[in-house]
Amino acid sequence: MLEDLKKSVYEANMELPRRGLVTYTWGNVSGIDREHGLVVIKPSGVDYDSLTPDMMVVVDLDGNKVEGDLNPSSDTKTHLELYKAWKEIGGIVHTHSPHAVAWAQAGQDIPCYGTTHADYFYGPIPCARQLSQKEIDENYEKNTGTVIIETFHNGSINPIHVPAVICHSHGPFTWGDDAVQAVYHSVVLEEVAKMALLTRQVNHQASQAPQRIQDKHFMRKHGPDAYYGQK
Numbered sequence: 001m002l003e004d005l006k007k008s009v010y011e012a013n014m015e016l017p018r019r020g021l022v023t024y025t026w027g028n029v030s031g032i033d034r035e036h037g038l039v040v041i042k043p044s045g046v047d048y049d050s051l052t053p054d055m056m057v058v059v060d061l062d063g064n065k066v067e068g069d070l071n072p073s074s075d076t077k078t079h080l081e082l083y084k085a086w087k088e089i090g091g092i093v094h095t096h097s098p099h100a101v102a103w104a105q106a107g108q109d110i111p112c113y114g115t116t117h118a119d120y121f122y123g124p125i126p127c128a129r130q131l132s133q134k135e136i137d138e139n140y141e142k143n144t145g146t147v148i149i150e151t152f153h154n155g156s157i158n159p160i161h162v163p164a165v166i167c168h169s170h171g172p173f174t175w176g177d178d179a180v181q182a183v184y185h186s187v188v189l190e191e192v193a194k195m196a197l198l199t200r201q202v203n204h205q206a207s208q209a210p211q212r213i214q215d216k217h218f219m220r221k222h223g224p225d226a227y228y229g230q231k
């Protein structure tokens with residue numbers, strides 16, 4: 001079942017070590033089939049070297065395993081919360097890529113210092129709040145998703161305009177139209193996080209890029225009159 005989706009989610013998972021975003025088994029990619037309400041996700045704790053498309057696990061939106069011999073990623077419930085909240089997204093990625101993690105561990109939003117960031121993320125990449133003891137004890141992974149959603153809705157941030165978050169003391173989640181685009185956003189996020197860190201080192205009081213520059217760069221790629229790239 002869902003053989004094409006399994007193959008694309010597998011390929012997207014394999015892109016993470018190729019791009020240097022994961023060490024050992026850290027990180028996971030999922031993709032959703034909206035028609036059937038089923039999610040394909042990496043199995044938990046399996047080395048990328050031994051991963052195959054048929055190891056991908058199929059779960060429903062309540063987290064019940066529908067197909068697969070292995071257990072799904074331990075972060076599955078976080079992915080499911082985001083899919084349920086944001087109907088427009090088709091793929092999700094979680095990594096511990098080091099520069100994004102540095103901002104997460106510092107508990108700070110990643111400021112939009114320049115056009116590389118503004119081309120993909122409209123405004124700062126928010127850092128979600130810490131989970132409470134109760135939230136951790138009751139349902140850690142599900143509540144990680146709840147807190148991500150809260151970060152966007154309380155801050156009135158459009159998750160399509162800012163397809164990434166960093167979870168406090170943890171690391172990044174990114175999303176996109178599908179698993180491939182979600183991985184692409186993870187790669188860009190790590191570069192942007194690195195650039196922002198270097199900017200801070202050069203000038204710890206550096207200002208964000210002017211709003212007019214952020215508007216121009218985001219809108220020329222993603223706005224109603226976007227003109228970047230080829231027709």
Ligand SMILES: [Zn+2]
Pocket residue numbers: 094095096170171
């Ligand atoms: Zn993690």
